[in-house]
Amino acid sequence: MIYNDAKQSFEITASTKRKITTGIQFSTQDIDTARLIFTLTKDREPLPLSAVSGKLVMFMADGSRFIKNVEIVDPVGGVAQYVLTSDEIKHYGTVNAELNLYYANNQALSVHKFSFNIDRALVDTDIAPIAEYYIDDFEALIAKVNELYDEAIATMEELRQKFSDLENIETKTGAQEKADAAEANAKAYTDVHANNKTIHITADERTTWNAKETTTGSQSKADKALGDAKAYTDTHANRTDNPHEVTKAQIGLANVEDIKQASFTDFQAHNYNQVRHISADERTAWNAKETTDGAQAKADKALTDAKAYTDTKVGQLTRTWTTIPLINGAVTDTTVPLRYRTKNGGDELQINGGFKSAFGTIIATGLPKVKYPTEFLVATVGTYGYLRMDYRVNGDLYLAGGTVNSETGISKISVNITIPLT
Template identity: 90%
Template structure:
């Protein structure tokens, strides 16, 4: 089921007597879909609604009054709701409402007074709702019946007093006399009226006037009315100021953006701009220049890159190579005697140490 929901959060405090004007607006076409949802709290926590009967009182703009039971949808979280019926939603205008809670122990709380609006849909403009009085409460209904009973008793007492004096009751003879006098007066008035030539016309007068109206007055009036209607229609048709205030949504253009478009003359001016645009001949000529001149620039860049790479490669340090020893010489275990080349072989580096088998001293060779 689809509903047009209107949530209302009410805190049970002493401010409950303040009338809250909400922004809720239903339509007379929200039949069985206009739903008021009440979230009730007390001291910041949900108000339990066990053993509670909620009643919604609504005073409509046309004087109708409804007292309806609200539905408790969540007793723990304190949530109740009411869906306006087809009889209630047709009473358009401002609705003043109040939610009241009645407990089983005879306690009662006035939760909040609030108001909302029911807008009359265009399709309902010719519908005038009749004032209604509805009470969804048996005890209140009994009170209303007792009220009507008291009114009926009071009316009977008034009638009894009016007929208590039998002498004032009209007799048959007296009534006949008054009827004959009234008939005579009416006949006299009718005769006088029938003979009044000032307010009546003869058949010949009517024929003459009708002929004049047909040949002269009617044609003239018809021609003038036709001319006025045509002039008004032409003037209205030529108006360009949207006299009926038609919106984009009404003609199916609600999703069209109001994007400003350039005029055709602006497009033509841009297309003819030879500074911003190039021709096919200019493009061919520039491409040819790029082929000869650009290629020369590319060759030079390649040569420079190769020279730079060769220089850097020549500066790379080769790996160390241990020097083989003869005549019983032993290389140093910590820093063995070794060599390497640098700068492409232009530089030789030697470091490390070795010792002879004839003594126990180390002959160190510094790096060169």
């Protein structure tokens, strides 16, 4: 491919955020060849771009706006590029642009604002471009539409509530009618209640009923009630079965264990039991029965067991290299063949060596399975560029491809990666 390149070097500092007016001038006839190349540095060192996605924002002279993904050409050397499309190059005039970087850890970085010019070629004097708006990140556009939809729904609900409140407003005439009806109902209820002889008594009836209880009868009832209460109290006081279910915690004994204590007789019998207990002389005699030869034999066995355990653990930490059988036309390097081994007790897998293969190919299968797939970059030997490989959960090793100056110029693809197995 042939490109009309415009190279820009941007140093990432807070003091260089001012807009840069460049001398870049493309033509409306630079169709799919107008390429912007950005070399990014920080503290005069290349800015790493391996975990970055870049966005180029362009405001065209006719009001069109484009937000596009840039291509990361060299993630180690801090190089990115963008080729204007055939639609974008038609919007002639001064273009105000800005390069932004978005990191995988949710950090974002505004690199520089700059401007360049698109000259209208003589053959394109009849061009009348229509204003366009294009956003590469369609998910962000969907989120914005959903946000506007939610706001519209909330506003409609608020208006509906207000109209509902208006419908419930009481007029003066309606309120008076309700008050008159309530007053009439209250008067009718009061009249009925006042004349109800079932629930009301007269003064004469009250006097007659009060006179029916004699002093003797009242005393008899009081004596009986006192006797019943005393009998119930005595019976309850003599109960020993914890009728109220009082717990240890309620009386401050939550930490006291329910342990049955031995009687003094049982304790004395245990104290003088010569079968269960030994004397000082017996202890001394038994301790002397361990011979020097017996002790040495035990020590030798312990040493042998410890050495075997240590050798086992060392073998688990770093196992020997195993050459990976390649498939689908992939060829291993003769000097350092593609190989693997487990590390750190079998928790990690290390892959090392070189090979050659066509892009978009499974080069090996049957390797140790992993919990999560891993995607990583590998280096090319013989030509400039970088490639991406995938280690899949089923143990397949896949060469996806990437960007290189010459695919046929690759003499070897070099791998050195450590992958977690769990």
